Amino acid sequence: MKARVSIIMGSTSDWAVMEKAAKFLNEMEIPFEINALSAHRTPDEVEKFAREAETRGVEVIIAGAGMAAHLPGVIAAMTSLPVIGVPVKSSFDGLDALLAIVQMPPGIPVATVAVNGAQNAAILAMQMLAVGDVELKEKMKHFKAGLKDKIVNANQTLAEHKFDYRVQ
Amino acid sequence: MKARVSIIMGSTSDWAVMEKAAKFLNEMEIPFEINALSAHRTPDEVEKFAREAETRGVEVIIAGAGMAAHLPGVIAAMTSLPVIGVPVKSSFDGLDALLAIVQMPPGIPVATVAVNGAQNAAILAMQMLAVGDVELKEKMKHFKAGLKDKIVNANQTLAEHKFDYRVQ
Amino acid sequence: MKARVSIIMGSTSDWAVMEKAAKFLNEMEIPFEINALSAHRTPDEVEKFAREAETRGVEVIIAGAGMAAHLPGVIAAMTSLPVIGVPVKSSFDGLDALLAIVQMPPGIPVATVAVNGAQNAAILAMQMLAVGDVELKEKMKHFKAGLKDKIVNANQTLAEHKFDYRVQ
Amino acid sequence: MKARVSIIMGSTSDWAVMEKAAKFLNEMEIPFEINALSAHRTPDEVEKFAREAETRGVEVIIAGAGMAAHLPGVIAAMTSLPVIGVPVKSSFDGLDALLAIVQMPPGIPVATVAVNGAQNAAILAMQMLAVGDVELKEKMKHFKAGLKDKIVNANQTLAEHKFDYRVQ
Amino acid sequence: MKARVSIIMGSTSDWAVMEKAAKFLNEMEIPFEINALSAHRTPDEVEKFAREAETRGVEVIIAGAGMAAHLPGVIAAMTSLPVIGVPVKSSFDGLDALLAIVQMPPGIPVATVAVNGAQNAAILAMQMLAVGDVELKEKMKHFKAGLKDKIVNANQTLAEHKFDYRVQ
Amino acid sequence: MKARVSIIMGSTSDWAVMEKAAKFLNEMEIPFEINALSAHRTPDEVEKFAREAETRGVEVIIAGAGMAAHLPGVIAAMTSLPVIGVPVKSSFDGLDALLAIVQMPPGIPVATVAVNGAQNAAILAMQMLAVGDVELKEKMKHFKAGLKDKIVNANQTLAEHKFDYRVQ
């Protein structure tokens, strides 16, 4: 089994956030790998990783990082695979990580999602894989249809709140 | 009994905030309805809701949403009823929700209140209904007069703090 | 002819922004009035205005202000009419005016629109008046339908840009 | 005994912050008064207060407020006494209150201190009173000299932290 | 020729920014289409577009929008294709558009690029298409290699600046 | 003639802003002095100035500074006179200067006015002097009364804009 998506993060403290990406891919039965890599502490390993990812069969990279979050951009500079960046909140409500990931200069995009939005990163990765994969496309449609259920449940919960002037 | 005000929100997690709108309308004996609707998860239901609200007799819509809060603006795009937007705080102290609601482009206004300001949204809805409704206008004046009492009570509480050089 | 909407602003320098509200109301044939009033320079006149607006037949107030923009909130405190606030940009990209208008405390809402969003303020005022006015409701629907035309025109303009790989 | 300084605030919830102003004035034996007043809920009382403060012998006003903090500016508009504004933190880390107080338009200044900086507001009030009062000027110098002691104590505390390579 | 990438924007005023995406795709010989669509002014057309894009053969959508930029998120809600969002700067230095695009709730990601980063959006679209397309993958690598040349040129330009103490 | 107010600034580039303070004091016939002093470039001169200001008869200090604006706080640390700080805009719309001036720690207040608000600084200085000076108090009241005239003029200007549906 080859990993189609590679999840990387700067430290284990990012796991609480990035775990949601792993869970989603697992649920969707998309093979993935997880690694800790630091743009600042292990630049050689980062480079090796970025250079070899494509050869190893990886198709999309999800990179989470906080503060002056360089990891997603540095990886993007060294691969032609699409890179999805997850700003991990640790200071300034995650604004520093968001800007350090999204504001990439011309030539090297990082597909940025919301602060701590690791699940959405995994959904986006699946959408990218589904571009040329009919089966995944179906799964994605199924997943999207399922989002409705949350709202149905929400309405059932809200229905429990009774007010004299509430119309139902 | 027809709902004159419709309260909508993106998920049940917004209820803790939006409840204050329901309580105020209930207290003022203005018939209202409450629904969960998501601009992103149930776009069809949102459209159906927006298209039919006026026909069903709804006169004002209050929409609460957080993060990239699209619900109020999306509803406003599909109805000619006035829409009041409540930015619900969940990240960036609610700044993302505030800007995503208030910064609407020319042609489609959303009447925005403070972050988590659901009670004020209900007061504003009542003021709109009162434009052509003498009875509600009287109630509104009565409510406004009552705001003074809080200050009177506040002064009584403050009077308990004794200092040698305090003049009373 | 009685003014149904009252447009107020802190100084003539706000006119370039607030003019759009006047133009829209004029186009919609809704009688309105325009006045300069300053929460800080003419507090007595502001009070007199706020107290008498309703008696004079005004149904909605639109107040534009910049910087520490107190005018909309101060007016809202003195009337039970709905007040629409327009943050006028003059410093901090209008963020100071936006926060000083939208972040009203419980009890006294101001219906806030985008920075410099005076036209939207007028549209919102019309929506409020239309709550109990069938004719205005029709006009509003007509106006909303007209918004589409801009997009049609936009597409015609965009169609002029030719690229070898553009599909039309 | 006439109050030389008047402390006002929008609600009793501001007391936890504003108490520090009262304590400082008390310690300095400067007569003061404390009142709750709301620019939005009791505009008439605010006006009455502002108009009469000078006649009653008040020389400086300290006004604390949060969110769209209009109280200091509204008071400043109605009196020629110097008004000191204290932004009280309740949302956006107090940025909304700070901007709504400090960004006053030309003609009506409010002397703004740090977010929650009520003690500094009282010190500033004392400095203003001391402009024409030799005795207060001496007290102020004495107070300023005392600020050093905190640093002396800080150094004694820091001295307790032992490190092999610390030089003392 | 079917469009593989669909570029949409809210108004022709966004063209100056979005043009860079069209130019890049054209240069890379990737068939694309361009349309103006407004989440707020033409909600029906937006829905029709989103529903039919996949059937028409579109594989990736690039959506540019400013202010309370709902277009990318609204499209993403109605399709299972990957959607790339370009925040277009028009107020608050583009911060409102950035937050309104990137801060999407769980379930509906938008792949966000830098403010005005339309060229990067097109590069990202190409990277997504290249996931299952060997030829595009080669083109992408070629493009990336070409980025170096800019730096080589930059160094030649910098070499012209002579200083006595510059070492070359 | 002794200077009652001392205006200081970090460099001549601040003069365009600080000139308004000088003009106001001149108009009010309050003796003042103007000096350039830099907390960073001439710390000794700053100290000498701060230590001697009171002895020389200065009663209030107005200090303007931009960026990491330390001058007002540094002066305030070395004198017991009230210090008014004017944040001068040169980067970040003046937010850096505003925060560096207003966020003083307990014990050393700086009376902060709006970004570039030098005229208001002078008005505030006059209000402080007027605390113990009946003549100045009268002048201040006269000045405040004059603020109304601007609004009267504003209304005359606004009256020139004719609309079919404008009520005057």
Add this chain to the structure above:
Amino acid sequence: MKARVSIIMGSTSDWAVMEKAAKFLNEMEIPFEINALSAHRTPDEVEKFAREAETRGVEVIIAGAGMAAHLPGVIAAMTSLPVIGVPVKSSFDGLDALLAIVQMPPGIPVATVAVNGAQNAAILAMQMLAVGDVELKEKMKHFKAGLKDKIVNANQTLAEHKFDYRVQ
């Protein structure tokens, strides 16, 4: 033993942050000293400290401060030694301290590190000392090499998370 690095801070409440600088220097066996000094409460002591630091053999100064953080800049103004500034978080997520430290005017730099980044300040101090010190240079390289180990450990921890579709 002479202190090569001097750590200063505004109050003992900064110790929890600044302690990390002391620990790092101790571990690296670089002699240092720790003092509390306040730019605002003890300006004379600050000046004395700054003037004498170099004579006493200090080679680098690390200064931590919060809010309107003037200490690093004021010290930098009075010495020609390099000064490293640590913004200590106490309000606005440390943004006020960051801007008040980093935005120094031309002529007087402060080498600023991240909010609460005291350990990095100590590393930077060591890098400066190592410029002319071969032994320290070796230690620094050794330390940098050690940063890798954290990542190795992180990967071991991450390896414990098992998923059906995880590839390892």
Add this chain to the structure above:
Amino acid sequence: MKARVSIIMGSTSDWAVMEKAAKFLNEMEIPFEINALSAHRTPDEVEKFAREAETRGVEVIIAGAGMAAHLPGVIAAMTSLPVIGVPVKSSFDGLDALLAIVQMPPGIPVATVAVNGAQNAAILAMQMLAVGDVELKEKMKHFKAGLKDKIVNANQTLAEHKFDYRVQ
């Protein structure tokens, strides 16, 4: 002649800002080199540069970058030399560049200066070199003494502004 300071920047568009660093070093007769290097476009060259800088005799690195400014941090990760980061303003008033440079994680500091503060970066580099270099230390003191002259000139310029109530 070996370069003691190495100035690097992401593109020639940064030259207008970074030139001030070159000019200062030239004036101080400190040998330096200038190169364009991009963390994103030429990652291999960046690594080669970082690895060899020390061997080539470089003692301090000054790196300027804008937007998601990774260059200074990426260089710092690959060398044990001190790295000074200059945030170059191109969007968000330079806030994105500032946060992406200063908010480095523990272990890898970047000595950050003000937005566009290239001259200060050069001064800081000189201060670092002067740690073990008596001659440079003297030059630095001389330079600092010269900063006073600007203020003297400023006062002469200010002296030209005459007011009836100005005391000189």
